[in-house]
Amino acid sequence: MIEIAASPSSVPSVIFAVVALFCIFVIALLILRYYLPLRTTPAFLLVPVFFALWLPASMVLLVPIDLASSAMVDDIDAGGIWLQPRALRVSWRITYWLTFALTWFILPILAEYADSGYREPKAKLLDSLRSNAQYYAIVFGIGALGLIYIIISYGGLSTSLKNAVIPLAYCWGLILAIYLMGHGLVSIPRRLFRNANVADRLRRIQVQAPRVYEKMDDAETELEDLEMQVAELSRRKGGSVSFFEDWVEELVDMTNLPESQPGRASVVRGSGNQSPLPNVITEKYLAELTRRLVRARHARSRYVSEWNRLLQDAVKAQTVLDSAASKLIALGKTSPNAGFWDRHTLLTPYTRFLLHYHLVPYLQIALAAILSLASVCIVWSEVVKGLFPQLSVIRYSVIHHQVGSKGQIGFAGQVIAALWMVYMCAAALISITEVKVWRGRALVRRNTAQESAFWYASQVARLSVPLTYNFMTFLGSIYKDTVFFDFLGKLINLTPLGKWFDYLFPAFILLPVCATLFGLYGKVKRVVGFGVDVLDDDDDEDTNERGTAYGTGSWREGRDLIERELNGTSATLRARASGGGRSAGAAAPILSIPRAGGRGAGAGGGAGSRGGPTTPFGTSPDAGGPSSRPQANTSARRVGRSGGASSAVGLDNEHDDDENFFEALGHRVKNTIDTLDTPKWFQEIKKPKWMGGGESEQGGGSSGGNSDLTRWFGGGGGGGGEGRIRL
Template sequence: MISVSLPTVSVGSNIFFALALCLISLLVLFLLRRFLTLRATPAYLIFPIFFALALPASVILLVPIDLASSSRDGSGAKAIWLPDRVVLVCWRIAYWLIFVLTWAILPLLGEYVDSGYREPKARIIYSLRSNARYQLTVLGCATVGLVYVVISNGFDFRSIKGVVMAAAYVWGLVLAIYLMGHGLVAIPRNLFRNANVSGRLRRIQAHAPKVHDRLMDAVNELESLNSQVAQLQKRKTGTARDFQEWIEDLSETPGDSDVRAPILESAETSGTVPSVITERYLADMTRRLQRARHMKARFVDEWDRVVQSATDLQSIINSAASKKLDFGAAPRRSSCLPRMKFLTPYMRYHLYSNVIPTLRLAFGAFFAVVSGCIVWSELIKSLAPSVSAITLTVVPHWKDEKPVGFWSQVIASAWLLYMCSAALVGVNDAKVWGNRALVRRNTYGESACWYASLVARLTGFDFIFPIFILIPVCATLFNLYGRIKNVFGFGLSDDEDDVENNPSGFGMGGWREGRDLIEREMNGFGSLAVSSRGARSTWASDRSDDGSNGSSRLRVPAAEGSRSPRPAQSQRPMTAPQVVDNEQEEEENFFQSFAHRMRNTFETANKPQWIENAHLPRWMSGDNNTTEEGGITRLFGGSAVPGRLRLG
């Protein structure tokens, strides 16, 4: 009897692979929903951006499956595996789709959205022309390199194809190493820093003046462009009549003139409008107007997050005395934990004061060890792979060529997930992308395409080149970016440097100025108390959460006469609580500190009843009989002020 061994069928692995892909797609959709308005974003943008994010994310799944599939010995399923042909097809689909999205589709769509023209044909021509200039520049540089390769190695189609494919991903590989090297240091360092609530608040206050200045600039830039649109609307003759519908569309779109912009900079808010209106001028005006609106939306969102985070941190610091923490009824918080109703104020205090800082320290120490293992593995894998941390955890029996198990796949996915997270942290921290930014529910279409292509570029792999990860790691660890920023004016933002260089916080841009700006914001620019505002920024958000027209306007605090009267005991204006200035207290000696405490004691003490009921003499009380010409006030050099003496 002849026994025939049937090929093993990966039914369970196929089901797991399909479910994992569905889960990745669902997470990508949630990510898109966080930064884009799915209903308002056209489908020709949603689908390419979705694939540009989902395909690189699938690498976290494909690499462990490829390891298990290639090491399978036919003794039975011990891990998630797929047939070799399926794995090859998946890699080819991922590679070529990422290649086309990176170099063709997303750049064209980005310029198409940012063109400013109304007609699709004009948009396509503008996009093709803009990308042609960039591609010709890249092609010229590539031609020089190709000529060098042909002269050195001769003409060989396979070698030329390999060089072209490698050159296409060199930029992405360099970028991935740079960003991941920064993120490997930034993740544990941020966890360690954020464990200290007062230090985190101080860094946010130091960052506040920069955000506020950029917000003011964005508001005034938008107001200037809106004034130009208003001038165009007044023209009813000449060339402006031919584009009247276009001009009306510019004035009707969200982001009309701000009601508080004239308070900021009323001078020179209007620009010059040419006498002859052309299609190119209107396209440029539309493009500038779109960028200005999204720039304002970006800094409105960032300023709201700065104010909200500072308010939450200040509430945590102030709760140390009462052991009870209540964030108030603000409509939007910096995290979802404050909205949990089952937490009592006492439990919430211990959660934010003790539990979360301890967890941050623990995770910071853990991720610091993980980052060190990744750097060590990249440096040593070519010389001694047997002592590589990643090799020992993923394939501990690599010399025996045993198949990769399920838990080895899980560990490999965890390593890849952490490295991708480190690269994405670098993308968020790096401030070298111009005016592009991710804004919650209001990201500009061109910025979304650019960030999606950037994520797609981060999927390059190599064996020797990642050893250069030591350069960005050392640069971040020893703060070389701060020195570069001081010399050239760019680099990675680090508000810790501003706090360390100016611990007292005095001067322009210090943390004291940021604290004052936040207090004014929470107090309604000095006219409205925190309790009556519900701890919300005075800037109205540009997002339309209720599905309305999404108009971006600033909310002006209520007038003084419109407020309800307050009781007599609450006539003192409320101010936001302040951080205790420990540095200033340390600089005082014993006598200065004692004098300050005595002064505060006398200033805050209530007057005794016998002092309030005591009557002053006539010559000290400012009575009319003593202030006449020739009275006793002539002896002191002039007329008396009620209740005071004038010595002269």
């Protein structure tokens, strides 16, 4: 047992711990409310997901208390929060074993249960167990190998099971935690540095717009195909469908097909396509159809939400840039669904301009510098803790008092330790949201899929214990006196293999750090091919280097796409009802990219406002910039899977540093040719077959002025070129 000197009274520490746990309880509940509708979410989802968030978060409180309690001496009170050893041991046992059960058993089974397409609970449960059979086979197989190793090393079966389960679970979680944390330690500061430049942030948003729009369009198409399949299934009468009439009616209620929609299905079927429905409808087929339909609906909701967030960020960045001339960001019309802080503000238009144009960028740079220094300290401590633990920077930031050979941790040291743990956990958890995970799991505000909620909660529970114990190893020999080490650390260090793994493997954090820092994921993507999914942060790195991303258009296409959406001319407005969008009735400013040199250089590059915009700042028409400024002509190219469309005439309004001499010459020659009236005798000339002409073509030109000569200067003949000279 651990001998700890008794303090005069531990009641203040107990009260503080209870209040802190209640605050963590409220924070976890607010996080759930942000991603899930609490009133309509079933209890079998809310309760385990809540505990999967609350229990790991409570470790941030237990670790500093455990460190201060174990470091106390008889005649010195360091002034920290401390508890009795028995209370700490009970708290650690409850927290660890509940987290262990949630990670490896409860959450995986419930996730597959929620994802199952069957109707009956028993059928859902059996389908969940079948889906997890392979997962449990791998887990139990590795556990059996570890159990055999421990039995051979120490003998005895009575305690070997527990001694094998805890180290193996820790090692698997540590591998995942080190990789994710290494990526997050670079990604978080770099994102803050990049977002400090509003012009560059707007350019990245515009580059991402075609890619997000294409994914949203694909999700809508897939959902429409499944809805058409359900509509065709509902028209079947008799046969095997009669046994599942209630099920089919539920599927029809899940779709958004109007009454005239079945006509489209018959037209498609009449065009020669084979019917996707099997001749015999079975329970397994309906379960798979239900699963696919639910996934498609959540995928559409995910990309619609991502698209709406991208629009809001674009309008916000453009509003900040346009405010450079007037020095005002006025509060205009707000959405009826806006929150309390969005409807009420104490800032004037000028102070709001100072905040968002001057203060926020510098605050982001300062925070990024602090977090960069913290990341360097964490990486350094991971590398040196095995061989030179006395060089750990985190150790000296937490232990402020030294009594003989024993370090003392006061309240300030406990606060610093909690901040270190929060940053390490945040780096790992943010990386989870950036990774392109399997099956398209994502967190969507107020509309997260049940299976996605279970999966993300299980990752939080899986990473908490390895990160907690990994942090305690930064502090030198003091952590060996804690209750947590007596409960968990001894089992991890039970075998030489586990001890060396715990000390040496964290040094491999340099691999994800270097891969993220030098853009290794993007380079692998370019070498392997276009179908490889990498981290979003590396897509941003590719964007900065080339001005475009793989499989997407340029930032000009994104700008035009965002502009059409904000002006209400985009076809995605029909999908807005499913994801919740911006307030109706207000047009938004035309978005144009400024110079990338800095905020001041790009402030005057925005176009004038068109109508009365409703932005995240609520910018009114007379607040963004001079109303007499001429509006920029923008391209009307269509972005998506369809072919090219016509280009507008005003491309010469782009900045000089965004196009070279040949592009500028091509734009001007193309505009000149497009404005000429094609002679009648030239229209009657037929194209020879070797130039791609056919009998159905009337001539080499068109009445709109887009003659074939424009193709020599980048024109599309029918629109769709970008106006570049082809050499």
